[in-house]
Amino acid sequence: MDSAERIEAASKFLLQSPPGEINDVLNDVRNIISDDDSLQAGVLPALREYNTTQFTTADVPGHQHQSIVSEAARISSSREDAGEEESLDRYWDPRSRTSFRFDHLSLETSDPEHVEPDEESEPFRAALETASLAYLQAHYHDGVVSVFPTQGSSSRFIIQIVANKYNPNNYWSGRWRSEYTIDTSAKTLEGKILVNVHYYEQGNVQLSTTHSVSLTLPPAITSSGGASSASKALALIEDEEGKYQTSLNDAYAEMSEKTFKGLRRALPMTRSKLDWDRVMGYKLGAELTNSKNAFGAA
Amino acid sequence: MGDLVDSMLDLMRRLPPTHVEENVASLVAMCPDYADDLLGSVDQPLKVMTDRATGKEYLACDYNRDGDSYRSPWSNEYDPPLEDGTVPSPKLRKLEIAANEVFDTYREMYYEGGVSSVFLWDLDDGGFAGVVLLKKVMTPQAPGEPSGAWDSIHVFEAAERGRQAHYKLTSTIMLQMVDRSISTRSSKDEPVKSKVGADKTEQNDAKRDGEATLSGSMTRQTEQDFQLQDQSSHITNTGKMIEEMEIKMRNLLQEVYFGKTRDVVFDLRSLDDLEKARRQRELQKELVGFIKR
Known part of the structure; x- marks a missing residue:
């Protein structure tokens, strides 16, 4: 592998970093590459991509x-x-x-x-921001929200939410990201929710979810509608995220009840552990030993 | 440079378990000198192979690999064939054949399907070591159905001490589950209608898509002494240890996969309105203060 390929491989590792562990991954990668100069310049695009996404x-x-x-x-x-x-x-x-x-x-x-800011779009953007901050307070323990206007359109806005919890002492971390693009002229709301959880005490267990939604805005939501339209839009988001969280809960139940149990039983059908001596004797007692005190009392 | 291997292992402990194979391949390409250290210490999903002689399925991992070939526990043959591939001593092979039979029963009892393989090898100090492998894959019958895979890797060392034997066991279980029912489930209460009705019920044309993946691995170690009556006791002894370990680890996996990771999600976002709860508490405080006065 030449230097450029090594940087490319290192960049791929960085982009897979679990929540709150980019520095740990970067330290590992530094040690593996052991060429700080080429690393520092080389991984900047990956760090930029990681931070922005x-x-x-x-x-x-x-x-x-x-x-x-x-x-x-x-x-x-x-x-x-x-x-x-x-x-x-x-x-x-x-x-x-x-x-x-x-x-x-x-x-x-x-x-x-x-x-x-752009004069035309700022009033409704600010209204969405106020409603978003109230929503954040209501449903996120420790989150950040930003509401952006989009270039070339005074009716299209992007709401981004992120909530992080890092607990390295107990070997876990988590991140919730959601993004909504609201377009009051096209009357659409497009959203996605991404959740990542890492648990790494004597292991490496990760939850990774994707969810996308697209729906039509009710006519009552307009750019000129001010605070009332903005809170209606956030009510839609609150409803969607609530539904999603409930369905994620159902997915957990389904995986636990169906998949987990289907992969391996807690105990055999007999509801008792294996009688190893019996299985041993039954299966191949004769074959393996030349009798004598072979298989105990069975 | 143990330092470098530590960094590689730390990295593998952090990166998504769903990409373990490609990430290990990348690391091996980056540091070819450490390939053996890495391949020997990072567990990867077991490959299912078919024994050419018997037609029976077996599992392939680093422990039955010689060069690019894998040895089948059923025929003792390497695939692709190897002239001088490493095989256990005749005495140990006899035990290996028996162990494969017995763990096949264990597999059927607990997994009701899947594949198992046992491989044994002689150690320089006169003892022996082995690995018990179990794998089961669930493939979805319909698009919304869940899918999953379970891989158990139990590596043990046995040391005979007169009429006793001492066993060291290192167990890793890799478990992956994917659920795609979220999208289908959440849209059930909102049947898709034509756009004409859009102004009456606002979300009737909502489109949703997505999936949830739980994946990872956990490793535990244990040591134990057992009575040794004859060679076959090694199978019953390791069998009991492995059964005990799998029961313990299954409980642990259940707790971490469905308990801990879920708790973190609900630690990030609350279903209930936190602001309402805060106001409720304030009100309660005020009331208490009022009564006290």
């Missing part, structure tokens, strides 16, 4: 809240002198109207700038 959260400079670093949050820099890295790694938080540079390795933010 996993909805990594960033502290917004100068503010007390966090925002999601994702493709929807990326800002294309208008500054002439901005280099490629600069334009790739600048994201914004519509809630505080702040853009910032994001370091995909250290996860630190810097260089805040004010962003003036």
Whole structure:
């Protein structure tokens, strides 16, 4: 394997990192590659992809809240002198109207700038944000939500939610991600929910789920509908996520009742453990030994 | 450089179990010098092979591999054929044949299907070691049906001490389950209707799709002494140990797969309205304060 292939393999490992364990995976990969210079430059695209697809959260400079670093949050820099890295790694938080540079390795933010939002879409975006924050409070123990406008459309918005729990001392971690694209002119709501759980005490057990939904918005939800339309939209999301969580619970029951039991019984049909001496004697007593005190009392 | 192997093993402990085969292959390609260390320490799903001589299925893993060939426990032949492939001593092969018969009964009793294989090999110090393999795969009969796979790998070492024998057992169980019923189930209460009715019931044309996968492996070790009456006692002794271990680990898997991972999901998102619960508590506090006054 040449150097480029090794970096490519390392990048694939990084992209598979369980919630909260990217640094552990990176340390392992550093040790395996043992070439820090080529690694650091080589894995940046993978780290960027990991952070943006996993909805990594960033502290917004100068503010007390966090925002999601994702493709929807990326800002294309208008500054002439901005280099490629600069334009790739600048994201914004519509809630505080702040853009910032994001370091995909250290996860630190810097260089805040004010962003003036699009006049036409901002009122409904802000209404969706308020409703989303209320929803987050109601159903997530420790989550972050960001609501983004989309370029070239004043009726299309993206709501992203992420909740993480990392508990390395007890060898588990978990992440819930959901994303909804709401289009008030096309009257559609497209969503996806992704859940990952890792349990790794003397083992490696992972839950990985995917769920996508697409539905038609009721006519009552419009961009000019303000707070009332926004809370109706979030009520749809609340209903969808509630239903999904309930059905995930049912899936657990089904896997436990059907699949698990079907793979291996807790005990044989006889409801007692195997009588090994008997099976042994019955099966091949004669064949294996030349009699004498062969198989005990059986 | 044990350090490097540690990093590779730590990595395998973190990356998704569903990709263990391709990830091990990548690591082997990256560090060919450590291929044997890695292949010997990372358990991978067992391959099902068919014995050319008997037509019976057996399991392939690192323990019955010689070069690119695998030995069948039924015919003792390598596939693809090997002139000088490693085989157990005649005395141990006799025990291996018996062990395969007995564990085949064990497999039928607990798995009601699947495949089992036992492989034994002589150790330099005069003792012997072995591996008991069990595998069962459930394939869905219909699109919404669940699927799953169970792989047991029990590696043991036996040391005879007069009329006693000491056994060391390392057991790994790999378990994977996929459920695709989520999409079908959640749309049951909302039958698909034509778009005309869209303004009356708002979600009647909802489309849903998705799946849930639980996958992974757990490893446990144990040591035990047993009486040794004759050579066949090795089979009943390891049999009892392995049966005990599988019962223990099945309970453990049940707890981790269906208990712990589910708890984490409900730790991330609450079905009940947390804000309502918070307000309820506040109200209760106020009431208590009011009564006390």
